[in-house]
Amino acid sequence: MISTEEKRKVVMVVMTGNMLLDFSGPSDVFTHANNCLQNLQPGSGYEVLIAAPSADHKVTAATGVEIHCPYSVMEISTPIDTLIVCGNDFREGSVEAFEDFYKWLSKINAGNTRRIASVCGGAFTLAKAGLLDGKRVTTHWDLSERLKKEYPLVQVNSNHFFTNDGNIYTSAGVSSGIDLSLAMVEEDFGKDVAIRVARKLVFYLSRPGFQTQFGSLLPVYERENIGQKIQHWLIGHLHEPVDVNRLAGQMNMSTRNFTRVFHKETGIPPAKFIEKLRVETARKFLEDTDVPLERIAEKCGLGSLVSMRRIFLRHLMTTPSYYRRNFKTALKEAGMEDLLIPQATEKIDTI
Template identity: 85%
Template sequence: MFSPLEKRKVVIVVMTGNMLLDFSGPSDVFTNANNCLQSLQSADGYEVLIAAPTADRKVIANTGVEIHCPYSAMEITTPIDTLIICGNDFRESSVAKFTDFYKWLSKINTGNTRRIASVCGGAFTLAKVGLLDGKRATTHWDLSDRLKKEYPGVLVNANHFFTNDGNIYTSAGVSSGIDLSLALVEEDFGKDIAIRVARKLVFYLSRPGFQTQFGNLLPVYESENIAQKIQYWLIGHLHESLEVSRLAGEMNMSTRNFTRVFHKETGIPPAKFIEKLRVETARKFLEDTDIPLERIAEQCGLGNLVSMRRTFLRHLMTTPSDYRRIFKTALKDAGIEDLLINQSPEDINTV
């Protein structure tokens, strides 16, 4: 069915409401792979088809750009080497217009498609038609909890930039589609070609780190949530010992009732919340300042360097020094470091 003498057909379906890089990134990877293969006088390569999930072939990106695709996905009836669903449209009003596309996608199987992949919210589209049932999958870190809730049969792991289970490949947010596409090129034509493509795109062949490092450890709570009510006070006292009884006192509650209400409203015990808040505060210092690591550990209540390193590895899968190297702001501090050093702990959260 998949003849080695033919170009590998890559169908990239552009969902509405997506980011442009969701589909343009993978498209550029496969197109540049063709260029690299041609420079080596190889007849191998990809036939890249950009398709819309609607019959009119039109897609509106969340940037407002209207994309006129050469194909509608439903027009493609011949075998596909690699199918990639890029992004998703979560608007309730858009569900009806995708009916035909979902019918088409539900017929995709190993008999007519060698590999099936998704970028970012595209995992929801695969899950909707049952392609992720019982499969390991990932999606954008900000969507992982929603994917778990809406499709409990999917084994969601939000740590990785991309993952695969059999012939199903899923990737995290936006640029992770490039990570995945480079891995697919390496799988098809070897590491040397994939490296050539990565260099052309000024991109890592295998990007260091984990998606966890980009997400927030703590969600944004409603104003009435007990965590939101006490968080402002906590930030100014992270360098102190914070027993649950002290937090309960600040809320004029008994320790037992505070612990019960806190766990019910946040899903985690107070001690775990405080640890995550300390890490979130420390990572902000690492991103925005050159304050020494020892001072950050002390200021955020993370103990010494050894204990801060251990805590960062547990939550972010990286060390404080590596986190600073990767995520430190590209802009000059413009005085923020001196301001923070001279502030009292109670004022830190106002910067």
């Protein structure tokens, strides 16, 4: 056993209502790092403490699994090497319920904690404690706009899997907590140790791409939203020339009034909406079919292959061919096409 006296203390705070991978992924990284270090750097490693933000030590995951943490975070004394807040409890009244935790968190600073980090929605927890003001951070792509709105002093960029600004480290959605933890291991003990851990977990040491590639470019609008109404018609006409005048006519509105209402209800101008919908539709072709790239560009109204490539780089930071290689339907890639739902493929092919 490695002596805990020389280990770096990693405290992982598990918040209620989140995915198990938010904390289990990072904790496995640090645990496997200990195993590698036994031979490579004896006497060094991590002391991983899993803690609840409540005095009763209990946390309930999104799956309904109840976790009894060995510690309440308020029982842990500083100094701490690395504090990682895994997720955020978005339930109404959670801030009041965890008043003691937020008091404890407010005392965390660079003087008693070398690194302060978050996984996924954990950025909201750190922001609530005032730890992210003026910092460059990331969070899950689906939460980034909400974080910007609720905490305007925080500089949010949801493109990256993880980022750091000074002693503040934040990671994006769920599995990116593994990316961040591997980067921390590399920072502490070198690339060789980090590579060994990544291989053990069958994971990239440095995952290619950006979080942007996983998120939807368009939100799901409510049924009465003008964006939702026009989208049903627009999907069947993407291969045709479509401009704001044609959309306005389809909605029996003047161009000026349509543009005003559309921007107000969707938050983006019609032209940008059309382009994003074209890219979203092209993504489905790339994921679920073997239709040639040139044909996809034609079907989706993206112009030439050069034009589609340029638009993909602007929205997804990748090319159509690279996207297809990395996001093609997993069952097809594994030679299990017979398990795909035929209706879904047929519907896509008829767009």
